[in-house]
Amino acid sequence: MSVPENPDVFTIERRGGVTIFVASPELERIDFALFDEAGDILFEPLRNDPSPLVLIDLSQVDYFGSMFVAILLKCFKLVESRGGMMALCGVSPRASELLRVTALATVWPIYATRREALEAMLSE
Template identity: 40%
Template sequence: MSTTGNSAERYASSEDTFQIKRYGDIAIIIPSSSIESLPSNLIEPAAQMVLAPLKENPPTHLIVDLSNVSYFGSEFITFLLRCHLLVKKRDSELVLAGLGDRIRELLHQTALDTLWAIYDDRATAIAALSGD
């Protein structure tokens, strides 16, 4: 579906797990709350489906909007690191938005909060990355 230059595609692995939106050259990955209970053996295939179109049409910046997610495990951290490597190869940036307290604490404990900029919500992240 396409509206004024923005497009959305859904990728599912037995559930509607991820949504990708484009805002110009910025890609936004929006995991659903189903990743909290997604079996670890399905995280990798879901991640591959999400990353494939981003490799073909790389964004300038990547936002991972976690506003629908309360927590996640190490498999999802691996997914975030793969996304990070994908955009870093193009001298781009991955940022996180919409983090709850539990995820903020997890990222702090793993020191990943020093790797990525964190924004309160998707709109703030878009504004920061697009220079609005």
């Protein structure tokens, strides 16, 4: 794998108390050596949040592998340890199958759209 031309694998947004990590298509092409850096990007805004609400928007990504699954699990453990909640949205059929096979589809709420996820997360 090569290093992507655009190293910005995620953009970070805030909506009503929810931190949204929007994965770019670069996630599918990222060099394994950059996965730790990508994880640091995810974790940094959460470290000082007492009860983080995190939404991972995968609507621009068709597929991801085990390295990204590991990042999701680390993020989830951090969020859960702080009494927060993590959800996914925009998961492609291909990625959905990976989450189903690994039984991770039962760990996180998965929503079809960002809007649906935000409404559910903010209503709890």
